[in-house]
Amino acid sequence: MTITETLTAHIQQALKELYQLEATESQIQLQKTKKEFEGNITLVTFPFVKAARKAPEMVGQEIGNYLCEHTTEVASFNVVKGFLNINIDKGFWIDTLADIDENDSFGLTPSTEQSPLVMIEYSSPNTNKPLHLGHIRNNLLGYSLAQIMKANGNRVVKTNIVNDRGIHICKSMLAWKLFGNGETPESTGKKGDHLVGDYYVRFDIEYKKQIKELTDKGLDEETAKKEAPLIKQAQEMLVMWEEGDKEVRELWNMMNSWVYAGFDESYKALGVDFDKIYYESNTYLIGKKEVERGLQQGLFYKKDDGSVWVDLTSKGLDHKLLIRQDGTSVYMTQDIGTAKMRYEDYPIDKMIYVVGNEQEYHFKVLSLVLDMLGFKFGKDLVHFSYGMVELPNGKMKSREGTVVDADDLIASMIEEAKTISEDKVNKLTDITPDEANEIARIVALGALKYFILKVDPRKNMLFNPEESIDFNGNTGPFIQYTYARIQSVLRKAQQLENKSTIGIGISEKETELIQHLADFPAIVKQAGQEYSPAVIANYTYDLVKEFNQFYHDFSILGEQDEAVRSFRITLTRATGKVIKTAMSLLGIEVPQRM
DSSP: OOHHHHHHHHHHHHHHHHHOOOOOGGGOOEEEOOTTSSOSEEEEOGGGHHHHTSOHHHHHHHHHHHHHHHOSSEEEEEEETTEEEEEEOHHHHHHHHHHHHHOTTTTOBOOOTTSOEEEEEOOOOBTTSOOBHHHHHHHHHHHHHHHHHHHBTOEEEEEEEEBOOSHHHHHHHHHHHHHOTTOOHHHHTOOHHHHHHHHHHHHHHHHHHHHHHHHHTTOOHHHHHHHOHHHHHHHHHHHHHHTTOHHHHHHHHHHHHHHHHHHHHHHHHHTOOOSEEEEHHHHHHHHHHHHHHHHHTTSSEEOTTSOEEEEOGGGTOOEEEEEOTTSOBOHHHHHHHHHHHHHHHSOOSEEEEEEEGGGHHHHHHHHHHHHHTTOTTTTTOEEEEEOOEEBTTBOOOGGGTOSOBHHHHHHHHHHHHHHHHHHHSOOOTTOOHHHHHHHHHHHHHHHHHHHHHTSOTTSOEEOOHHHHTOSSSSSHHHHHHHHHHHHHHHHHTTTTOOOOOTTOOOOHHHHHHHHHHHTHHHHHHHHHHHTOHHHHHHHHHHHHHHHHHHHHHSOSTTOSSHHHHHHHHHHHHHHHHHHHHHHHHTTOOOOSOO
């Protein structure tokens, strides 16, 4: 049990005996004591004043006396107005540290076969372009959320839905067919996803030329967009694809295979993976059948042009298109089919979609439509909505080729990490070039991931590569450097540790560091409840700051008292262990040396 859980149980007993009050855990408000007051943990006494029929100060005094008399954990207390500040016995902190040091899975709750099954969908790329910075935030959030949900005792399935069909895919296919001259990834030396993405941009360039030609001839812009030959050809190609045209399908298979090979490289570089990948081309027909069923049951309606819609005005929304007039499906159709397929494949207890906040309306509709179709999981789906990533020079647009490519960003950050390591970090004399490159990779990815994950996922964020890779401040490299420093201390400490710490005194700073370590399980739980990797990231930064202050103020290996030295080595090792575990929940590696 944590100190909070232990104190909660003792305080419940105190309230029962002192005031005949059966208090719930939620009524007992415990928090860290503010630095200006003496104590480790503070109890707010105001909720018990009415039952006790006494002033808040007197309630605090009586509960404090009870805890000192009836528990071994509480050493002393003081009362400031309605706040009972509790000093925890030093021996408890020493025992807590020993428990943390000896528990390799500290803070993590193992799952069992009976644990809830959580499916988390993330990435969801389109096969008409490579992954970009926005995809990076999505993938990092999804992967970290999966790690956090596992750490909270859930069984987790990481899944991806690849949007491999639709008008946007046909745009790339058509542009390659018209302008590609048969070039391939092999003939150009380009990654397949990059090559296909080039043709998505090329389509937009040529399409805009046609629109201008038509507007110059007197058509209004909206009509020109519809009448441009390229967009008509793309729409025809989509219809042919859905009808199973052999030539179109062969082109589609070839270009998608290029993209998948490119995606695999990007995912590997980013350090994310999936347990199950679904493809829209396999799920949209299931969705169309469900829409047809809903139409027959009177849940949906068909317009004169043949398109199928759902009326959600009674739910505070509007009318939503489900099938286009030409019979082709939309994203909503695919998501209906994918949801049905997933629940047939897995006994899912919770389905979490990691998708940007611009799709909030989409998931409100999806939840309602699934519920209307009789799927009980409809109401329970979770849209993990996150904000957009912007750059110092503004927003990104895929079709205009102004995105920050994920592969280019990763490569440039690795090069930046190499440069900074040479300029700012002490050179290791016994390191090989391969080891130096591996450290640069770990630092670069740590910088990228931490900078993105430390931000509240619901907020839009500005990504600044230079700021992210700084070795000072709230950054991944700062935390990684501290971890490497800890490992250096531990390598030197191997012959110096004496396990006995009986009777030693520990300082307030050491107590604070242990208390911070002991908070880790509660932090993991909070991150799971809030679906927020930022909770883990910012806890870790605070922990590292606490440790660096301890490292600055106290001698570890140079301490002459063997018992104290052993205690400090244990404290250092436990801190390193929690840092490593916390960073792993963010999908971040930590180097042994820097």
